[in-house]
Amino acid sequence: MFDTLTDRLDGIFKRLRSRGKLHPKQVDGALAEMRVALLEADVSAEVADDLLARVRDRALSEEVMKSLTPAQQVVKVVRDELQSTMGGTQVAFTLPSVRPAVVMMAGVQGSGKTTACAKIALHLKSKGKRPLLVAADLWRPAAVEQLFTLGREIGVDVVSDGKDAVKVAKGGVKHAGREGHDVVIVDTAGRLHVDEDMMREARRVKEAIEVRPSGVPRRSDEELDEILRSPIALWNAVFGVAVLAAIAWLMIFKPFVVL
Numbered sequence: 001m002f003d004t005l006t007d008r009l010d011g012i013f014k015r016l017r018s019r020g021k022l023h024p025k026q027v028d029g030a031l032a033e034m035r036v037a038l039l040e041a042d043v044s045a046e047v048a049d050d051l052l053a054r055v056r057d058r059a060l061s062e063e064v065m066k067s068l069t070p071a072q073q074v075v076k077v078v079r080d081e082l083q084s085t086m087g088g089t090q091v092a093f094t095l096p097s098v099r100p101a102v103v104m105m106a107g108v109q110g111s112g113k114t115t116a117c118a119k120i121a122l123h124l125k126s127k128g129k130r131p132l133l134v135a136a137d138l139w140r141p142a143a144v145e146q147l148f149t150l151g152r153e154i155g156v157d158v159v160s161d162g163k164d165a166v167k168v169a170k171g172g173v174k175h176a177g178r179e180g181h182d183v184v185i186v187d188t189a190g191r192l193h194v195d196e197d198m199m200r201e202a203r204r205v206k207e208a209i210e211v212r213p214s215g216v217p218r219r220s221d222e223e224l225d226e227i228l229r230s231p232i233a234l235w236n237a238v239f240g241v242a243v244l245a246a247i248a249w250l251m252i253f254k255p256f257v258v259l
Helices: 002-017 024-040 045-059 069-083 113-126 143-155 165-179 196-209 221-229 231-239 248-252
Strands: 101-107 129-135 158-159 185-187 256-258
Touching: 002 024, 002 069, 024 045, 024 069, 045 069, 101 113, 101 196, 101 231, 113 129, 113 143, 113 185, 129 143, 129 165, 158 165, 165 185, 165 196, 185 196
Parallel strands: 101 185, 129 158, 129 185
Antiparallel strands: 101 256
8 A cells, every 4th residue: 555655656746846847737736646646545535635735835835836946845845744744753653561462443434444453463463473353343244254354365363253342352352362462453343423332332342351541631621622523532532542543654544543
C-alpha cells in the first residue's frame, strides 16, 4: 500500500516539476490526483480533505507562486503538511511490558480495522515479535474469514473460538500465553457510537482481556458538549481510555487502537 501511494505521489510531483511556471488550475489538478491516491490508500476522506486544504492554501500563496521554483515549493509544502498530519515527529510503537501484550482494535463500521490488524501484525513480525490475531468481530459477515485469510497471507496465526466476542477475545489471550505469542491483536466489531449494545460489548471485551489504558482523558465541564458532539470523544468516555493510534502512520488512517 505504501509503495503504491509513494509511486502515485512521486508521479504527481514529477509532473509538477516538469513545468516552469504553475497555474492555480494545475495545482488544483495535482491536489485532486493526490486526494484519489490518499483515499485509495485507505486514508479517511475527512483527514485527506483537511490535509489538502492546508496544502492548497500554502501552495497558492504569493510567496510560492512567484518563487523561481514553484513546483519544488509545492512539493515541500506537501511534505511539511504530511509530516504535520502524522504528528510532527516520529513516535515509536511501544507495547506494554506484560506478556502477552494486548492490542485491541476498535472503531466505527467500515473503517478498515480488520485490514489494519493484519498490517500491525506484519509490522510487529518484522520487528521480531510473535503476534497472534484474534477474530472477535462476530457481527460483520465474513469478518472472521477475512482475518484468517489475511493471517495466512502474512504468516501470522489467527484464532476465533466461540460465538461470544468476550469469550473469543479472552480465549485468544489464553491461547497466546500457552503457545508463546508475545503480542495479541484483537479485532472487534465495527460500531456506531450511538449503538449502546455494541459499545457495551466493546467495553466488556476490553475489561475481559485487561487492556491497560495508555492514558485516561481528563474531562472538564467545558468538554461535555464535545463529548455529546464527537463520536471519538464519546468512545473515550465509554472506554475510559484515550483512543490512540498504534503507529505513527495510523494517525492518518481510519481505525483506532486501544493499548
